[in-house]
Amino acid sequence: MKPTVKVLLVAVAAGVLGAAAGLWFNGPGPLLRSELGQRALHEVLEASAPAPPAGVPVAERGGLVPSFSLPDLAGRNVSVPAAWSGRPVLVNLWASWCGPCIREMPELDRFATRQGATGVQVIGIALDEREAVLRFLESTPVGYPILLDTPGPGDAGVRLGNPSGVLPYTALIDARGRLVKEKIGPFEAGEVEAWLD
Template sequence: MRGSTKVVLVAVTAGALGVAASLLTTGPGPLLRTEPGQRLAQRVLQADAPAPPAGVAVAERGGAVPAFEVAALDGGRFVLPDDFAGRPLLVNVWASWCGPCIEEMPELDRYARAQGADGTRVLGIALDEADAVRGFLERVPVSYPLAIDAPGNADAGVRLGNPRGVLPYSVLVSADGRVLKQRIGPFAHGEIDAWARP
C-alpha cells in the first residue's frame, strides 16, 4: 500500500470513528441538524417502508406535492398545495402528545409571525383528535392555520414523504408546489430562519 493511500485510509477511518463517537455521546441531533443528515435520515426511513395504499401519491424532494385535502381545525378544508400557491409554505406535521412537537411550537409561531404578508406561510397539520388539539392550543396558542388528519398509512405526513410517521416532520414547499426540503425532528430556537430560505 502506498503512503498516500494509507494516509487517506487512516483519515477516512478516523472521520468515521469521530462521527460514530459523536453519535454515541451526543445522539443523532447534531447530524440531523444538517441537510446531509436529513437526507440520510429520509433514505433510512423510506427503506423498506410500507407502501402507501393504492392511489395514494407521495411527495418526493424536487417533485410536485400531490394534491390532497385536510380538514381545517376551525372548519372547512385546505387543499394542498393549491390553497397555498404563490408563496412558499412550511408544513409542520405534529401531534399534541408529541413532546418534541410541543417544544417547537413557539418557534414555529415566532417564525410565522415574522413572515409578514409576502413571506413563507406556515401550516400545522395535527395527526390527532380535534378536541386534544383545541385543549393544547388553550395552553400554547399559535397564530398560523392548523389542520387535522387521522393518523394512518395515508395521512398528510405519509403524503408529504414521511412513510414511517416520525413526528415532528416538516416540509418546505415552493411557491409553485414543489418539495424543496424535508425535515425529521424539531427545530431549535432560531433554526427555522436559515432552513426555510427557499
C-alpha cells in the same frame, strides 16, 4: 457482484444505519441538523417504512406535491398546497402527545409571525383528535393555520414524503408547489431561518 464489494456495501449500510440510530436515540446533533444528515436519516427511515396504500400519491423531493384537502379547526376543507399558491409553504406535522412537536411550536409561531402576509406561509397539520388539539392550543396558541388529519398509512405526512410517520416532520413547498426540503425532528431556537437558507 464480487464478495468484497458486497461486504463493503453491507458495511456502509450498517454504518449509515448505526449513525442514524445513534443520532435518533441520543438527540439531534450537528450532523442530524445538517442537510446531509437529514437526507441520510430520511433514506434510512423510508427504506424501512411500509408502502403507502394503493392510490395514495407521495411527494418526492423536487416534484410537485399532489394536492389534498383537510379540514381546519372550524371544519372547512382546505386544499394543500393550493390554498397558498404563489407562496412558499412550510408544513409542520405534529400531535398534542408529541413532546418534541410541542417544544418547537413557539419557534414556528415566532417564525410565522415574522413572515407577514407575503413571506413563507406556515401551516400545522395535527395528526390527532380535534378535541385534543383544541385543548392543547388553549394553553399553547399559535397564529398560523392548523389543519386536522387522522394518523395512518395514507395521512398527510405520508403524502408529503414521510412514509415512516416520524413526528415532528416538516416539509417545505416552494411557490410553484414543489417539495424542496424535508426535516425529521424538531426545530431548535433560531433554526427555522437557517434551515430555509
